[in-house]
Amino acid sequence: MTTNSLTLARYGIKLANITNIAGLGSLLLLASCANTPQNQTTQVNNAPVSHVLEAAHVDPDKLLNRITWGANASSSQELRAAGMDRYLDQQLRGRVAILPPAIQAQIDSMTITQRPFDQLMQDLETRRITAEKQKGIDDTLGKDYQQELSRLAKEAATRSLLRAVYSQNQLQEQMSWFWMNHFNIHNGKANERALLGDFEERAIRPNALGNFHDLLRATVLHPAMLRYLDNDQNAVNRINENYARELMELHTMGVGSGYSQGDVQELARVLTGFGVNQNPDTPKMKAELQRLYVRNGIFEFNPQRHDFGDKKILNKVVHGRGLPELDEVITLLSRQPATAQFISRKLAIYFVSDTPSDALVSKMAQRFLQTDGNIPAVLRSMFESPEFIASLGNKFKDPMHYVVSSIRLAYDGNPIMNTGPMLNWLNMLGQQTNGRQTPDGYSMQESAWASPGQMTMRFDVAKSLANNNPGLFKIDNQAAPPRPPQPALVNSPYVKNWANSFSVGTQQALMQANSPQEWNAFFLASPEMMRR
Template sequence: MKIQFNLQHALSASLLILLAGCSSQSLQQADNRHGPVSNTLTQAAVAPEQLLNRLTWGSNPSSLQALQAVGPDRYLDQQLRPRNAVLPAAIQAQIDSMTISRQSLPDLMRDLEARRLASEQQKGTDDTLRKEYQQELSRLSREAATRSLLRDTYSANQLQEQMDWFWMNHFNIHNGKANLRAMLGDFEEQAIRPHALGKFRDLLRATVLHPAMLRYLDNEHNAVNRINENYARELMELHTMGVNGGYTQKDVQELARVLTGLGINLSKDMPRMKPELEKIYVKQGLFEFSPPRHDFGDKQILGQTIKGRGMAELDEVLLLLSRQPATANFVSQKLATYFVSDTPSKALIDKMAQGFLQTDGDIAATLRIMFNSQEFIASLGKKFKDPLHYMLASVRLTYDGNTIINTGPMLNWLNMMGQQLNGRQTPDGYALNESAWASSGQMTVRFDIARAIAGGSPGLFRVDTPAAPPAAAMPATPGMQAAPAAQVTKPAVAAQMPQEKPPQPALAASPYVKSWSTKFSPATQTVLNQTRTAQEWNAIFLASPEMMHR
């Protein structure tokens, strides 16, 4: 591969070797949720930075201090059972100032609908209101992405934040459809976060009832005598049992009948219907179960009869799906792929699936089985980072203890690497394996990002940074998905004033980082020792094969 560098010419050949190594498959080198803390990780003497790189979005001195205070096994237990995390005051202030934090989803969507209707009245004469409406949708989408990145960077509950992204990806909703940009912040906040380490059935139900999912997969148009199977198919194929889970097309059709009547209603008033139907009408926020639109006939799903009686059918079916061995296997395999290996063993998946079924879908209990496995311990340092992991790990390490007031560069870096938050167009979510992200083009972009971060003040600490060129304008490269140009926007004004002297990276002077670097491969250490400035050392460290893995 060819990569252009502005560092010392003498380092170029070595850097190319290091970057080429990033795309290798790996570097060469049963409790229940409320049970006692094991000592598995302590006995294994796992390297703290490697364990932290797997349990968190990226190891840094702050997370090391938290781990050392209680030991690795107790730290894991705390991550699996998180308490409310107190964010730095300046970060919390940014989140509190957001529209999505101050306005309920029903009020927000009613306001937006009024703006949309007003723009429709001007259609053909003045395009101003339509543009303003679209800009507001994008602004709200950016708020949701910014809130996620701030929590990922600063929250002490790092495993919860990783699981928050994992489930947002599992129950993927693309932000480009209709007005979903305005709903995604609430979807994450109300449907995903409260259940990210809880019971899978509760998580599944929360996603089914959220208007963002009902709109994305067209179930708001699913009604008796006008069946739309789209959501039913994805609910079985992508959300629960998996494509080879043993269900049939007839099961999909019957599930679609169960889902009839589940939709969205912006009105505050109950629609007119027969008195007997009013008794089973349900309205929660924007979600509506409309009995006149529901198919009340009996259904046959996975060999079980579901008596037609309204919303109660849904809970019966979700319980049925969440307790299927195929669901336990599918979810366990996906978790193991995310946290352990692109090819986790059948033995590990079977053990996790068994725990999933025995605990009635307890996500934390399933994860505990995985984290205490020898396969997980042996995998530390070998799992290739997707773009989000790479970017967050670099920022968390380089600017630990500093207050980011502008996530614009972070959002643009994700666009450049092809993993924009909520940017996956298909409902399957982003790939979790190395081959999706280890192309030469991806490595080139990552090195450019490493240089930007290592150079100091890459726009994270001021609000007037111009946006990077749209990713869609860049040549397509294997393993990358260019984000739509419209999604790369100028940074929003933060709640804080920019710092007079933005913090400078101090990786080369950090005892933690220097100690960590001594465990790198001889090839990486040789290149680091050849650097002539702290900035060069920072860039080489962030672009090293070891920083590409977790």
């Protein structure tokens, strides 16, 4: 059923108060909601900026809904001032991100911001050991330790959400989330809850719009990944293949791309000795090995645990010499045509369609290989393609996109003070931050998120936002929180103008709303708000 074919009258629905409109919400939510670009360029700030998007007469707000976490009046004003192509160029290059003072203050006050990561992890390890010794005698120490891990995980998730909502570098924030999902780590294993914030901050975000080789290397060398996929247990004569397998299957080449079980085993040998050390002391070893020992925070390369024999991976001999083997292998994997295809297809699924054409993926993969894994260059080849332009407005939002886009629209210019409701909504919608247990990450395809149950829960989120959710502005331990601002929806000229482009069925529902809160709920629950 299409949006245009859906009218409320057809179903005989009588609009009721907002507390009694779940049936209407389900129907709204279940409804489904090209010119050839010219190769023109001009010079802006000494850098070539194409005119492809302007030449194709792309709808600016539809473009915003795809390359940002959600269009709002502020981002629309910024795009129109710069022009679509220049705005895209700015997003691909990244800028110094200045957050609203109230948002930056929240991030600055976090433990994960204030404390050096290695010191934090060493202190946590001391607490864990003490709690373990007191187990059965004083279990409060163990509970306190677990609560601290959860608190640090919430800080990391909050920081990500605040940046997603308020950062001007929207494409960088989207790509940070994309790569966090690509290099997925489940928060329920060991002490990963305390590791994930640093993984995003030091491994993912600085490389999200950089070079894939550098991004891959940063993930391999981070303790969060090494612990999650058991490489901290991988040692000579005691091989653990878990990480090596996922490194080839999920992070680079993909399933069925030509590597063998033997390649996995040889890669596992390369990765021996790469692990985690939360103790401040350096392990004792012979002088010749000590020279090869590497420590960076709580990451360590321990040569005592490394297999120094020669390896053969993808028909290439890797001579045993310790840490330098890794760079050789990362270069080998990142330059594989299969890797270029795998990464390009995944990007196209995220940004274009559940079923991108082979022609588009091949074009992106070719650019990947030509630029040695330059991520912005690959993205640009996709963003300027006719297939991407034709897809605007049709990609179904996963829960993260739905929640963040709703907040960006509803509270544009008003800094939220508590992401707790947002985290709860994501949990309710099945996309908890770093909650995917398997290393493949959350699906970006519509079939994973378009069930009737999911749509009903999204309507509950829409009602909560429409009713001016006070939890978003409640500061912990604050006796009397200030009156929260009203969502900038029904009274926003930008939103009202956008609603005029909605389907006849949605516009009829909005016209029959009995209150501003009801109008807001109908808008946020509309089929058009389910897509980007």
